[in-house]
Amino acid sequence: MKVGSSKGTKVCLTVTSVLIAIVLLIVILALTVFKAKHPVTTVDSLKIQDFDLNLDIAKLRVDLNITLDVDVSVKNPNKVGFKYSNTTAHLNYRGQLIGEVPIIAGEISSGETKGFNLTLTVMADRLLSNSQLYSDITSGSLPLNTFLIISGKVSILGFIKVHVVSTTSCDFAVNTSNKTVGNQECQYKTKL
Ligand SMILES: *[C@@H]1O[C@H](CO)[C@@H](O)[C@H](O)[C@H]1NC(C)=O
């Protein structure tokens, strides 16, 4: 009886320490090798595909069509795949949304960089209602902003799902006389 119970205690202790060791190993791996890292978004290029401007000085009216080509790349620095949800890239003018393009959900495998070539077209009717447009156009510089949030999940060791987000915001000005993009300034924010 006595011998049996002490053997049982030993087996029990051994099993417990093995279990503790496995749990510790998983926790250490989860915090190091498999630690979730946020995706890194970079705006590679921003070009004007189309810029048509019609200025009616008599009526102080602006007729403007703009199409922008924005090349964005998203890198997944994780040791595992990153699944991102549906999202939308925005084009803003002085805080007002004037164009958008959807990005359909997908996956970026470990270490891969995925490129998105986005075409943003201005919804002219929204732009026209802005009272500052006329003065911006006549000053020769149109300030615009592109905004993109990529969010999704990284699953660590297959069962721990971590939510990661990456925000990109670029301010730039379009020179209305030579129709080029000048002084582009991007801010990248990330959070786990
Ligand atoms: C902008 O596009 C609209 C519709 O396609 C067209 O009617 C208008 O003439 C265009 N404006 C300019 C300045 O090209």
Ligand SMILES: *[C@@H]1O[C@H](CO)[C@@H](O)[C@H](O)[C@H]1NC(C)=O
């Ligand atoms: C993502 O967008 C696609 C295409 O518009 C749609 O079929 C799908 O249901 C969307 N998924 C979610 C989770 O909203």
Ligand SMILES: *[C@@H]1O[C@H](CO)[C@@H](O)[C@H](O)[C@H]1NC(C)=O
């Ligand atoms: C995006 O465009 C660039 C050049 O403009 C090209 O090298 C790249 O392959 C394109 N990427 C995709 C995903 O179409």
Ligand SMILES: *[C@@H]1O[C@H](CO)[C@@H](O)[C@H](O)[C@H]1NC(C)=O
């Ligand atoms: C736009 O470009 C033209 C020609 O390069 C230049 O003369 C002008 O100063 C520029 N305007 C602005 C607002 O930078």
Ligand SMILES: *[C@@H]1O[C@H](CO)[C@@H](O)[C@H](O)[C@H]1NC(C)=O
């Ligand atoms: C257009 O104007 C910008 C300044 O707004 C200048 O940096 C750029 O070099 C000009 N491009 C051409 C082709 O004149």
